[in-house]
Amino acid sequence: MHCGEMGSRWGFNRTIGQMCGLLIITKNPMTANEIADALSISRGNVSMGIKELQSWQLIRVQHIPGDRKEYYAPAGDIWDMANRVFEERKKREIEPTLTLLRDNLLDEASNDDELYAQKQMGEIHNLLETVTKWSSELQRLTPEQLNKLMKLGSGIGKVIDLKDKIFKKE
Amino acid sequence: MHCGEMGSRWGFNRTIGQMCGLLIITKNPMTANEIADALSISRGNVSMGIKELQSWQLIRVQHIPGDRKEYYAPAGDIWDMANRVFEERKKREIEPTLTLLRDNLLDEASNDDELYAQKQMGEIHNLLETVTKWSSELQRLTPEQLNKLMKLGSGIGKVIDLKDKIFKKE
DNA sequence: ATTTAGTTTCTGAAATTACTGAAAGTTATT
DNA sequence: AATAACTTTCAGTAATTTCAGAAACTAAAT
Structure with a gap:
């Protein structure tokens, strides 16, 4: 439940947060139906959640021989998952801004106010670039x-x- | 406008994002009415936004002698502001979880499944704690x-x- | 004490986002 | 090829969030 409440802060929504939390603390892989039952949400909703969690690369499918159902489990250990969330958020929260700032900095300022605006945008650009570079280099250790x-x-x-x-x- | 689109990703909403962006790239402090006009939003909305931005410690009031209006300006330079956003998000996204995990880890596990759940929660706890500690120590440099x-x-x-x-x- | 210039709070409407359940789709089995 | 066991998609509904504008509030000036 807590993962649900936090879900939106972490970049997804309530249900998806709950699903992720559930899969992490559950020892064995679960089927979509088990997830739906455990959280009392619709089967369709689970299906959408799975898709989303896969796009974050947080869960993976597991097939059990002789069983046709798809079982889901966390993809990697806690550290891996945190890393993925971090990367994904960088992509969503920082990169678009970096692109926009770069474009803006190419324009010629035509007056004092614009000059100031560009100075500020330059500052932000530097900051964001430093942070991204640093964080990706940390991951290389x-x-x-x-x-x-x-x-x-x-x-x-x-x-x-x-x-x-x-x-x-x- | 871009700050608006990004606003919700950064932890506030569209309008508040726009207000913050506007104040950053504008050289002189602005009154609430100027902000409302510049962004074409209601005066009431600006007032709420100001309150929220103040709670993030991102803007400050400035009084101009002989003028009764309140003028608003960014609080500190870009690096300061980024730091505050970071801190605030840590408070909202990490600390509540840390508290919950700690409480949970105090309970005695009564079976194998619970033991596993606790093991996982322990991992998350460690990770979050390491990250918070590290980040606050970086700020000491x-x-x-x-x-x-x-x-x-x-x-x-x-x-x-x-x-x-x-x-x-x- | 009244007026005036300003700020804040709050209600309900509008926009956005999330969810359900039913229908459609897929794939293995017979 | 038909059925059975699942999964995905999607239209409509429900819940949440955001916002404008009116009303209430505050404090300075007269």
Whole structure:
């Protein structure tokens, strides 16, 4: 139920949130009908939800030999799923804006106000670009490196300073 | 207009998104009426929007001496604002879940299925906690350090390995 | 105390989004 | 080819969200 309430904050809707939560905490893969029963929602709704969750790559189908039904299970572990949600949201929340800003920055400003507007848009553009670049590079780290990095916390500041000192001459 | 379309993805609604965008790209502070006119929306709607944007700490009131009207302007620079949105969303999207998970993990599992559910919830809990901790520690860095870190990109992997080598003995 | 210039709150209408249930579609089995 | 066991689509309905505009409120100026 909580996943339902949070669903829309996380980028989908109530039912879809519930479905996702249910599949995560349920040990065995479930059929569409089982999902509908468990959450008291219509079969059709489940079908739509499945489609949506698949488009987020959060669930996958599993076939059980000798059984014709389709069984659904989470696709990957919790970390994988979080990553996918993050990526998908980046695509929806950041990329369109980045494109628009780029286009706008190409126009020539014809007065002071426009100049100011462009300056501000430039700032936003830089910020978003930095964030996307950084986040995709984080994903390139091995889980082990990532773990170390997280544990480091704000200690990272010291490491950066250290690195600076060592390579000062370059 | 684009800020309007994106508004709901960013956590507020169309009108509020537009208001925020307008205030950012406009050089001088604006009155509520100017905002209403510029966006062709009702005065009441602007008032609600202002309240909401203030709750996100994205805009601030400015009084102009000898003028009775209230003027509104963005609160802080782009980076500040992004930070606030990020913080606010963390509060809305992560913290409630963290609380719920903690409560649930205190219950004793009474069978195998519950045990599995708890294991999964534990995973989510860890993930969310790591992310929140890390993000709040990043904010403790000076803007300069942060900038260096961002520029480092995937080079961060090498720096971590370096640090490991140096402090191997500890 | 009244007027005036402004802000906020609130109601119901409009627009959007989500959901159901029935019908259509698909695929394995006989 | 017909049936049976499922899944998907879709039209209409229900629920939610957003919004305008009127009414209520507040405070400065007279």
